[in-house]
Amino acid sequence: xxxxxxxxxxxxxxxxxxxxxxxxxxxxxxxxxxxxxxxxxxxxxxxxxxxxxxxxxxxxxxxxxxxxxxxxxxxxxxxxxxxxxxxxxxxxxxxxxxxxxxxxxxxxxxxxxxxxxxxxxxxxxxxxxxxxxxxxxxxxxxxxxxxxxxxxxxxxxxxxxxxxxxxxxxxxxxxxxxxxxxxxxxxxxxxxxxxxxxxxxxxxxxxxxxxxxxxxxxxxxxxxxxxxxxxxxxxxxxxxxxxxxxxxxxxxxxxxxxxxxxxxxxxxxxxxxxxxxxxxxxxxxxxxxxxxxxxxxxxxxxxxxxxxxxxxxxxxxxxxxxxxxxxxxxxxxxxxxxxxxxxxxxxxxxxxxxxxxxxxxxxxxxxxxxxxxxxxxxxxxxxxxxxxxxxxxxxxxxxxxxxxxxxxxxxxxxxxxxxxxxxxxxxxxxxxxxxxxxxxxxxxxxxxxxxxxxxxxxxxxxxxxxxxxxxxxxxx
Ligand code: NAP
Ligand code: MG
Numbered sequence: 001x002x003x004x005x006x007x008x009x010x011x012x013x014x015x016x017x018x019x020x021x022x023x024x025x026x027x028x029x030x031x032x033x034x035x036x037x038x039x040x041x042x043x044x045x046x047x048x049x050x051x052x053x054x055x056x057x058x059x060x061x062x063x064x065x066x067x068x069x070x071x072x073x074x075x076x077x078x079x080x081x082x083x084x085x086x087x088x089x090x091x092x093x094x095x096x097x098x099x100x101x102x103x104x105x106x107x108x109x110x111x112x113x114x115x116x117x118x119x120x121x122x123x124x125x126x127x128x129x130x131x132x133x134x135x136x137x138x139x140x141x142x143x144x145x146x147x148x149x150x151x152x153x154x155x156x157x158x159x160x161x162x163x164x165x166x167x168x169x170x171x172x173x174x175x176x177x178x179x180x181x182x183x184x185x186x187x188x189x190x191x192x193x194x195x196x197x198x199x200x201x202x203x204x205x206x207x208x209x210x211x212x213x214x215x216x217x218x219x220x221x222x223x224x225x226x227x228x229x230x231x232x233x234x235x236x237x238x239x240x241x242x243x244x245x246x247x248x249x250x251x252x253x254x255x256x257x258x259x260x261x262x263x264x265x266x267x268x269x270x271x272x273x274x275x276x277x278x279x280x281x282x283x284x285x286x287x288x289x290x291x292x293x294x295x296x297x298x299x300x301x302x303x304x305x306x307x308x309x310x311x312x313x314x315x316x317x318x319x320x321x322x323x324x325x326x327x328x329x330x331x332x333x334x335x336x337x338x339x340x341x342x343x344x345x346x347x348x349x350x351x352x353x354x355x356x357x358x359x360x361x362x363x364x365x366x367x368x369x370x371x372x373x374x375x376x377x378x379x380x381x382x383x384x385x386x387x388x389x390x391x392x393x394x395x396x397x398x399x400x401x402x403x404x405x406x407x408x409x410x411x412x413x414x415x416x417x418x419x420x421x422x423x424x425x426x427x428x429x430x431x432x433x434x435x436x437x438x439x440x441x442x443x444x445x446x447x448x449x450x451x452x453x454x455x456x457x458x459x460x461x462x463x464x465x466x467x468x469x470x471x472x473x474x475x476x
Contacts, residue, residue: 011326013115017102020190023053026061026213027196029068030206035061037214042190045112046323046332046367054189057212059221062181065210066227069152069179072207078149078177082138089134089175091202096127099198103191107163108323110190112332112368113286115324121285125448126167129466132450133171136471140176145472149177150253151229153474154222156243158235159185159334160289160390165234166192168465170209176474178230181210183222187335189213220246228252232473234291237414237459255463255473257291257455259388260416262437263409264294264445267402268302270421274443276310279394282419282445284318284372287330288392289338291460292417294445296385297396298405304398308376311394315372316359330392333368342370342391349375349384354395380411388414402427406434415457419445438464 023039025032035055042051057065077085096103103126104118113122140147153173157165162184173180184192192211199209212218216239223231223246233243234257247254264282266275282294299307323331333339350356354375363369370391378385378395385395399405409418418437420428432440438455441447448454453469455461463473 010322012322013105013108013324013326015105015109015324018106018109020052020106024055024189024193024213026055026057026065027193027199027209027211028061028065029071029210030200030204032196037061040186040215042110042187044109044367045187045334046364048366051110052190054193054213056214057183057218057221062212062218062221062225065181065212066152066154066222066225068207069181069210070227072205073149073151073179076205077174077179077208080177082140082177085175085177086134086137088202088204089130089137089171092198092204093127093130093134095198095201096123096130100124100127103163103194105324106194107191108331111159111162111188112323112334114328114331116326116328117286122161122164125450126163129164129167129171129450133175136172136468137175140471140475143468143471143475145475148476150474150476151178152227153178153180153230153232154225154228155180155182155232156219156222156235157182157184159188160286160291162188163191163195166195168234169232172465172470173232173474174208176471178474179208179210181212181222181228183212183214183219186215223247230254230474233257237461240461253473255465256461257463257465258459258461259414260291260293260456260460261296261386261388261412261414262292262294262417262419263296263298264419265298265399265405265409265421265431266300266303266307267420267422267424267427268300269423270303270443271423272303272306272310275421276307276314278419278421278443278445279311280314280318283394284330284392285446287333287370289334289390290446292439292446293390294417294419295389295394296409297394298399298408299396300405301398301400308396311374312357312359315374318359318372320361320369320371321364330372333370333391336368338390339368339370342389342393345384345387345389346373346393349378349382349395352382352384354378354382354384380408386412402431406431410434410436413459416455416460417441
């Protein structure tokens, strides 16, 4: 999509920095080994080209990975002094920085996210998480969560931030002296495998990190494995519930980071241009594939027309297309299934009577794409207001009073985050006290930092990741 008046010149990032193998094994005990299950392909959602083939880990492969993790835990990692564990984590963090361009390009290829975001947001945060938890490794006695690791952690992550979710899981687990078996999402396994190569390069003791690729069945085998001491899961509320059921009555510990449906609340005294930028960032960052995306916009009535006009103007400037083009704002939807879900819920929104709007926007012929979309005339009972769309779709509602804003914002089974836009500090605090959300952002949105804990209320899960709190999930 171009603004009229000039010829658009693309600025593609080079793929040459990424050196993909045609086929990857499982990373178990420090080596890539063939799986006993079938192979599957990871594609680029922007072009549908096959990037590489990976192995689907069977229950027997998961068993080998857990055994390798157990061995490394008991023989090496558990009793290694914290300062030495920290050195490995610092080394990994530095290698991530050194290889960040390669990692960002591969993340963009495999996931479909814009290279600008992978390069400027995901990778810096990934490195920052490893640096941050490296610093804790020899200071656990001061964190207030005990100093004893749990053992072997089984970790299962989704496709929306493949490397960042890996970092959130692996960095604190290792810093605390646990070893891990991680299962990346079926559609985005490649950067986890490149991370495995970084573990080799860092000479991390074999078995401390194991990566088993596969689909839901591989995840289930990991959850049910009796040799796993802890399950850490990020993904949908539905799968999270099934995991909670599977570990109930076992000694396994569990943390769950699940879905969200955050409200971005704009008061009439807010600086409108700044708020609109925040709203756009809140829902269109990463194609809206963000668990804490600000998918419900609540606007105070006096500024509704102004905010809506300004949003539409801004959306018309968003560039949708090639994720590797450095100018791209919105990349590809991660998979055909996800695209079908976004389309289905959006069609339901229209059928329920909400009004749908997208800027004129040319979408590529191949790959999976969805234009930035607004819904107005949304009521709280509409499914687009209640269910997580997990795509570039914003529902707009209005409110009159702060109490009404709180009531509408909290009227959801989820509670991961919220954004409040107002000039008044006192109102900000009043709102933050009443919003049932793990994070409340004040005049900003989607701001992350490894020192700051993140997690949900209600059906958004339990446990916190990040910060000193995040250590508590991996210590007894
Ligand atoms: P998902 O279907 O729950 O998948 C998440 C992970 O679990 C994937 O690795 C998946 O494998 C695996 N899995 C699927 N079924 C399983 C089972 N029965 N047992 C064990 N593991 C299983 O979620 P998704 O649709 O990929 O991701 C989107 C959802 O994640 C959204 O609802 C979003 O809100 C949530 N999310 C939450 C956070 C947070 O921090 N709270 C962050 C990101 C995303 P496959 O890849 O093969 O399906
Ligand atoms: Mg892929």
